[in-house]
Amino acid sequence: MPRPEDDPVLLEMLAALDRSPDVFALRVRVIELLVERGLFTEALAQCGAALTQEPGNAQVLGLLRQCTIALASSSAGALPGAAGKSEALDEYDFWAAAEEQVGDIIAPAFLDAGPAEFVTDRDAGTVRKSAVTLADVGGMDEVKRQLDLALLGPLRNPALAQAFGTSARGGLLLYGPPGCGKTFLAAAVAGELGANFYPVEIADILDIYTGASERNLHSVFEVARRNAPCVLFLDELDALGHKRSQMSGSATMRTVVNQLLTELDSATNSNDGVYVLGATNHPWDVDVALRRPGRFDRMILVGLPDAAARGSILHYHLRDRPVAGIDLAALAQRTDGFSGADLAHLCTSATQLAMADAIRTGEVRPVTMHDLEAVRGDIKPSAAAWFESARNVVEFANGDGTYDELARYMRGRKLR
Incomplete structure (x- = not known):
C-alpha cells in the first residue's frame, strides 16, 4: 500500500495545502492526486474538508464516489450482500457503501443528492466576454473609486495619463476577506473595458509533472495575449505566488513563482492589452518580488459589503x-x-x-x-477569523505602511 510520505510530489502539494488550507482548488487537486495513487482513505478525509468549504460541489462529489466505490470494493465483505459481486457496484451498493464509509465525515444531505448529481468533468478556465460592469456592483463606492483611479481612468484617458507620466501597466491585486466579491469585481472591470475576461484558478496551472506547471502558466499568458484586450484574473494568488523564503525544500513551487515573475516582466514579454488582476485573502503571503513595480504593485482592499x-x-x-x-x-x-x-x-x-x-x-x-x-441569528459572520489574522499583520508587520488602508478600515469598523 503506497504512503503519502513516500511520494515527494504529493508531499509538496500537501505542504502547499497546509500553508493555504482555504484554497479550495488546491485541496481538490490534492484529492485527485490521492485518488490517482490509490490513497482512498486519505482522499476521503480531504473530501470531507472540501465539502465543508463548498457543500454540494459536483467535482468533489464525483471524487467522493470514486473513493467510496474503491473502499467498498476492497472490503466487500463489510457490506451486506456484497460478497461475490463485481467491483462495479450497483447504485444500491454504492449508497450503502457511502453511508458506511463516510457517514462520520460527510453530512447526510450530501449523500441524499443521489447518483444523478455527480459530475466529474473539470472545467478549465476559458476566455469569455463579461456581461457585467461596475454598474452591476451594488454599493462598494470606495472600491470603485480606487479601480477607476488605478486602472480604468488611465485606460480611458491615455493622453492625460501620458501627460501625467502614469499608465495602467503592471498588475492590480484585490485582497480582503473571503466571499466578498473579488471575482465579480474582476469580471466587472473586464465588462467596463469591453475586454475579454480570462479567469484562471490554481488547479488550471499546477501539475504533478516536472516543468508542466511552468508550461501551463506560460500557456495561460499566451492565451491572454492572443485575446487582447483581455483581463487575466489569477485567483488565490498567494497559493500560486507564495513567498519563496518559506518554501524550503519545495523546488517545484519556487520555479512556478519564478515563471510568474517572468511572464509579468515587461522586459521579457509584451503584455500590451493584457490587464492582470490577482485576488488573494492573504496578501502578506505573496512573494515580495511579485509586489515590485510593473508586477502587482497596486493593491485594493475589497472589504465586507456595505x-x-x-x-x-x-x-x-x-x-x-x-x-x-x-x-x-x-x-x-x-x-x-x-x-x-x-x-x-x-x-x-x-x-x-x-x-x-x-x-x-x-x-x-x-x-x-x-x-x-x-x-x-444562527449564521455567524464568516470573516471573523480573517480579521483576527489581519489584526496581527496590521499591528506587527506593517512597518512600511503597506497595510495602512486595511488599518484604517479596521479602525472604522472598530475591529482593532
Missing part, C-alpha cells in the same frame, strides 16, 4: 424565489458584518425553511421576512 451592496446581494439571491413582505433595506441594516457568501447562505437557509413548510402542508408558500430573521 449596506447598499448587501441590499443588492440579497435581491440577487432572492430574485428567482417566491417571496412576500421582504424589507431588503431593513435586512441589509441587520446583516452588517456579513460577507457576500454569508448573505447567499442566509437566503438559501430561509428558502429551505419555507420549502420544509411546503413539504409538510402540500402548499407552496413564499419566503417571508420571518424566515430570514429566523435563520439570521
Whole structure:
C-alpha cells in the first residue's frame, strides 16, 4: 500500500495545502492526486474538508464516489450482500457503501443528492466576454473609486495619463476577506473595458509533472495575449505566488513563482492589452518580488459589503424565489458584518425553511421576512477569523505602511 510520505510530489502539494488550507482548488487537486495513487482513505478525509468549504460541489462529489466505490470494493465483505459481486457496484451498493464509509465525515444531505448529481468533468478556465460592469456592483463606492483611479481612468484617458507620466501597466491585486466579491469585481472591470475576461484558478496551472506547471502558466499568458484586450484574473494568488523564503525544500513551487515573475516582466514579454488582476485573502503571503513595480504593485482592499451592496446581494439571491413582505433595506441594516457568501447562505437557509413548510402542508408558500430573521441569528459572520489574522499583520508587520488602508478600515469598523 503506497504512503503519502513516500511520494515527494504529493508531499509538496500537501505542504502547499497546509500553508493555504482555504484554497479550495488546491485541496481538490490534492484529492485527485490521492485518488490517482490509490490513497482512498486519505482522499476521503480531504473530501470531507472540501465539502465543508463548498457543500454540494459536483467535482468533489464525483471524487467522493470514486473513493467510496474503491473502499467498498476492497472490503466487500463489510457490506451486506456484497460478497461475490463485481467491483462495479450497483447504485444500491454504492449508497450503502457511502453511508458506511463516510457517514462520520460527510453530512447526510450530501449523500441524499443521489447518483444523478455527480459530475466529474473539470472545467478549465476559458476566455469569455463579461456581461457585467461596475454598474452591476451594488454599493462598494470606495472600491470603485480606487479601480477607476488605478486602472480604468488611465485606460480611458491615455493622453492625460501620458501627460501625467502614469499608465495602467503592471498588475492590480484585490485582497480582503473571503466571499466578498473579488471575482465579480474582476469580471466587472473586464465588462467596463469591453475586454475579454480570462479567469484562471490554481488547479488550471499546477501539475504533478516536472516543468508542466511552468508550461501551463506560460500557456495561460499566451492565451491572454492572443485575446487582447483581455483581463487575466489569477485567483488565490498567494497559493500560486507564495513567498519563496518559506518554501524550503519545495523546488517545484519556487520555479512556478519564478515563471510568474517572468511572464509579468515587461522586459521579457509584451503584455500590451493584457490587464492582470490577482485576488488573494492573504496578501502578506505573496512573494515580495511579485509586489515590485510593473508586477502587482497596486493593491485594493475589497472589504465586507456595505449596506447598499448587501441590499443588492440579497435581491440577487432572492430574485428567482417566491417571496412576500421582504424589507431588503431593513435586512441589509441587520446583516452588517456579513460577507457576500454569508448573505447567499442566509437566503438559501430561509428558502429551505419555507420549502420544509411546503413539504409538510402540500402548499407552496413564499419566503417571508420571518424566515430570514429566523435563520439570521444562527449564521455567524464568516470573516471573523480573517480579521483576527489581519489584526496581527496590521499591528506587527506593517512597518512600511503597506497595510495602512486595511488599518484604517479596521479602525472604522472598530475591529482593532
